[in-house]
Amino acid sequence: xxxxxxxxxxxxxxxxxxxxxxxxxxxxxxxxxxxxxxxxxxxxxxxxxxxxxxxxxxxxxxxxxxxxxxxxxxxxxxxxxxxxxxxxxxxxxxxxxxxxxxxxxxxxxxxxx
Amino acid sequence: xxxxxxxxxxxxxxxxxxxxxxxxxxxxxxxxxxxxxxxxxxxxxxxxxxxxxxxxxxxxxxxxxxxxxxxxxxxxxxxxxxxxxxxxxxxxxxxxxxxxxxxxxxxxxxxxxxxxxxxxxxxxxxxxxxxxxxxxxxxxxxxxxxxxxxxxxxxxxxxxxxxxxxxxxxxxxxxxxxxxxxxxxxxxxxxxxxxxxxxxxxxxxxxxxxxxxxxxxxxxxxxxxx
Numbered sequence: 159x160x161x162x163x164x165x166x167x168x169x170x171x172x173x174x175x176x177x178x179x180x181x182x183x184x185x186x187x188x189x190x191x192x193x194x195x196x197x198x199x200x201x202x203x204x205x206x207x208x209x210x211x212x213x214x215x216x217x218x219x220x221x222x223x224x225x226x227x228x229x230x231x232x233x234x235x236x237x238x239x240x241x242x243x244x245x246x247x248x249x250x251x252x253x254x255x256x257x258x259x260x261x262x263x264x265x266x267x268x269x270x271x
Numbered sequence: 272x273x274x275x276x277x278x279x280x281x282x283x284x285x286x287x288x289x290x291x292x293x294x295x296x297x298x299x300x301x302x303x304x305x306x307x308x309x310x311x312x313x314x315x316x317x318x319x320x321x322x323x324x325x326x327x328x329x330x331x332x333x334x335x336x337x338x339x340x341x342x343x344x345x346x347x348x349x350x351x352x353x354x355x356x357x358x359x360x361x362x363x364x365x366x367x368x369x370x371x372x373x374x375x376x377x378x379x380x381x382x383x384x385x386x387x388x389x390x391x392x393x394x395x396x397x398x399x400x401x402x403x404x405x406x407x408x409x410x411x412x413x414x415x416x417x418x419x420x421x422x423x424x425x426x427x428x429x430x431x432x433x434x435x436x437x438x439x440x441x442x443x444x445x446x447x448x449x450x451x452x453x454x455x456x457x458x459x460x461x462x463x464x465x466x467x468x469x470x471x472x473x474x475x476x477x478x479x480x481x482x483x484x485x486x487x488x489x490x491x492x493x494x495x496x497x
């Protein structure tokens with residue numbers, strides 16, 4: 159299969175799998191007290207709630223040593239983590255392409271002589 | 272998502288911590304060996320680490336109406352074997368535990384074990400197995416990466432069920448509950464991780480074929496399989 163087509167299909171499929179839940183999952187109606195139930199919370203929060211129902215007496219014995227002051231700062235740090243990763247992969251992609259081009263040029267000039 | 276800070280009893284936290292320390296030690300030795308003999312592999316090791324950085328920072332929505340994130344460890348396990356990803360997972364988990372209150376220091380051992388040990392082992396095993404069966408390269412990479420992702424969260428659910436058996440139904444009832452939270456949520460994310468791993472692997476295959484050959488990949492056979 160053509161590489162570009164294959165890559166396009168892969169990226170489109172990832173986008174579809176990610177967007178689908180946003181479309182399909184119904185936003186729950188407001189609770190009786192008027193507060194809105196929250197969807198797309200973290201599975202770890204759900205697990206914490208499950209622990210509380212299974213073992214109501216359990217008290218977490220250690221609290222996070224540092225809590226970011228707001229969800230915005232969380233976003234900053236998660237973005238930073240992804241950016242470091244993406245930066246390196248971008249470097250690798252550019253490096254590899256440049257190397258391939260250089261090798262191609264080298265073999266061209268060999269043919270010329 | 273990982274086990275939250277303080278959410279494993281002391282004995283469990285200590286036991287997982289001990290097991291993971293040993294695994295990270297073996298992982299560091301395996302990485303040091305492959306870099307010493309083949310320094311050209313540093314780049315691919317960096318790519319595997321970077322891939323894990325990106326994927327484990329992406330909190331994605333799932334059909335269960337909650338969010339979780341992929342792990343990105345399947346790629347490194349396929350390239351460098353199952354041991355190499357334990358230290359990589361440890362770095363990412365430490366970053367998130369210290370700065371983001373995501374996961375935790377007391378649960379670090381348990382989380383390294385699921386993300387850095389069981390996931391990569393599963394991915395590597397499935398990769399080997401599907402190669403023997405003779406599936407196409409894309410399909411082997413997809414299956415290995417997505418099942419490594421899923422295996423990580425099945426392990427997380429098991430660890431929590433071991434620590435918190437249901438008073439009535441015991442371990443099994445608890446396991447079903449935690450699997451519902453972690454593993455079922457993870458299924459669409461595991462599919463995404465599999466697809467993204469195929470994407471980056473096909474680039475590596477095209478542009479780093481010399482490095483793959485020195486890792487023991489048979490590139491002549493690979494090219495026919497794409």
